[in-house]
Amino acid sequence: MADTAATLRPTPTDDGRPMRQSDFGTVVEALDYAAQGQKGFNFHDARADLVRVYPYAELAADARRYAMHFIAEGVQPGDRIALIAETGAGFAAAFFGAIYAGALPVPLPLPTSFGGRDAYVDQIRVQLNSCDPVMVLSPTGLYPMVAEAAAGKCAAHDWSQWFAADAPVVALPQAKPTDIAYLQYSSGSTRFPHGVAVTHEALLANLAGHAFMMKVGEGDRVVSWLPWYHDMGLVGCMLSPMANQLSVDYIATEDFARRPLSWLTLISRNKDATLSYSPTFGYDICARRISHSIPVAERYDLSRWRVAGNGADMIRPEVMQAFVDAFAPAGFKASAFLPSYGLAEATLAVTIMPPGDGIHCDLIDERTLSGAAGDARADQRLPTRYRAIVNCGKAVPGMTIEVRDEKGRVLPDRKIGRVFVRGLGVMAGYFRDPEATEAALSPDGWLDTGDMAYMKDGSIYIVGRAKDMIIINGKNHWPQDIEWAIEQLPGFKAGDIAAFSITTPSGEEAPAVLVQCRTSDNDERIKLRDAIRTKVKAITGMSSVVELVPPRTLPRTSSGKLSRSKARLQYLSGEIQPFEVAA
Known part of the structure; x- marks a missing residue:
């Protein structure tokens, strides 16, 4: 029976019974x-x-x-x-x-x-x-x-x-x-x-x-x-x-x-x-929604929030810092952030940072991320650019992690490869799908996560999804980098941009970017498209296909994350129709 408004009392935080940490058979x-x-x-x-x-x-x-x-x-x-x-x-x-x-x-x-x-x-x-x-x-x-x-x-x-x-x-x-x-x-x-x-x-x-x-x-x-x-x-x-x-x-x-x-x-x-x-976007939207006219310290009290967990998508340090800046007056502590890594195929958690440590980043040369480290053709006069990768912690008890190269060899620290996990939380398989199970799960229990990462001192640093990687002229480009850069332009927010590769009419591979556009003015659209092209070229060194699309066009997964693979399919099939921008 549902309680009436007059008698509602929340269930207690403590009830005197001994706590058991999931030590049950079923x-x-x-x-x-x-x-x-x-x-x-x-x-x-x-x-x-x-x-x-x-x-x-x-x-x-x-x-x-x-x-x-x-x-x-x-x-x-x-x-x-x-x-x-x-x-x-x-x-x-x-x-x-x-x-x-x-x-x-x-x-x-x-x-x-x-x-x-x-x-x-x-x-x-x-x-x-x-x-x-x-x-x-x-x-x-x-x-x-x-x-x-x-x-x-x-x-x-x-x-x-x-x-x-x-x-x-x-x-x-x-x-x-x-x-x-x-x-x-x-x-x-x-x-x-x-x-x-x-x-x-x-x-x-x-x-x-x-x-x-x-x-x-x-x-x-x-x-x-x-x-x-x-x-x-x-x-x-x-x-x-x-x-x-x-x-x-x-x-x-x-x-x-x-x-x-x-x-x-x-x-x-x-x-x-x-x-x-x-996920990151939850913290992002709260930081964006808070008004500077609202006395945060009077409206909120976040001082007892000891674990502000973060997972399910790429963790962006600048977004988390914006949340701290917005809600520190309400008692929120940056040390409460708890990055983690997991996936449904491993039940949930694979790695977790220690509580109270907050967010720690490793700066990695973008040439390493792109696979161009040591490339003799690279212009050594150009300044080295770094990207901050978040430490997602060490393996939970019962789980083992390896980062492997294309030949299945385990890689040393700070070498990027594909993430494999094995342990008590790994799935039994995909239901009634032996082919998919065999592709993801080895006979000895190793799960191919499809994620790319590197290890450092026993902790994992996730850099992206293998299927989302844009490979052009032998160089790797992470779509998140392109999308994040465009989001820095005025008027954009997380989820407005989808980046992927396509084959142009000339037969060449090129980055394509779909951008949700909120202006109807043609001149503004031209300026916007040119600014995006300039930004993408600064990152990739290549000309890109930039398409402005209506708001709420880009497809999402059931959990609300951007689906780049589906956006690419819908664009190539004509299901996504870009705005016409007159020259």
Whole structure:
């Protein structure tokens, strides 16, 4: 039963029970233990006001009831149950209910502001084809779209109605640590999705590892706006607090998108909030939204925020510094930043910096990044340019990292190569996709992450995605460098630019840049295009194809990150239509 406004009290930060750091055999055991205490989930609205309290004891009871519903409907162990991952009690109960029933919950994304209704229906349809569920459950507001996507594939239900009646009491199956617990779609898996199969033991090993690295303990409390269909939100901010018996305060992702500063309001109001994570763009948008006319010190109190985690995309030191500059008057400490590296195929965390160390950068010669170090043809008279690469920390317990060259040889420190990881948190494989599994996972358990990085003193420094690298005349160009440089021009922000390589009509490779343009004046567009071309040439030494496109055109992954590969495909296919700019 939902609480009334007059009786709402958040679940406590401490309840006197001994904390266990994810040392359970299965997710079921973890929730059953958490349910013996008073902690749990707390849901807040867009104004950061508490609207629903959901103790773990209530969640566990609902999950068992949902599990009996599933079994009564004929769900068998190993069946998939797709769930639209709305931040709320309904999704949480259905997710754990599927696990209690021995089925595999499959979180699917909410609609984004990009692409519209048809694109969302198509995305859900593709992912349903991939995971082949026996049913898909949806919140009421999205049910018509979800039912359309599921037509001819599986049953679709509005979970607010489907679970209304009591279910017959039946015995629940007993999970084993080696059983698959759930399927996770990685953020880039939209058109050709791969469901990452995560076992109970892999999940709990990873949760224990990153709780140890972050020094999670009594007195910690989590605040999150991250979506539950992405690994950082699902694993880091839902499953981890439960398995480590922490209370959590949530605002929905769509509420954060509308009112980003509600995230900081929630942290400020909650005197126990100590842990909160975000990709770089979350910190960026908050720093941009704060008004100089607002007395930050009076409006916010961020002094107890001890772990401001950062991951899921490239960490940009200048953005993080802008956040510090904006919110230091509210007590925010730069040392609270905690860079990390991870991916869904490794459950979540691969590396984490020590809490309290903040952001540390290594300056690396751009010729090294481009693969041109030692090139005798390079003009030695030109000044050396450096790029600051963020230290993403050391491996969590149970994980091993190697950086290898193209021949599979392990590279020494400060040599860039491809990242491979092995350990307890690595996926069992891609669901029903042996070819993709074989391509990513070696027989001896090494996962090819697809990321490029180098090691230094046991820590990893991520430089980009291998598939995004632009290689022209044998020289490597990182699209992030081109995009970041253009963002320094007036009027642009993170996510406005997509850089990739194309073949020109003359048969030559060239960098192409799509830029979301907000001006309708032709003369201004000409000046803008010329400024961008000049900027790109300064970076790459080459002429580039610059196309101005309408706002909100560039495609995103389900977690909101720019999809360069999809932008390239849509541009080459004509799906993205640039503005015509008269000479």
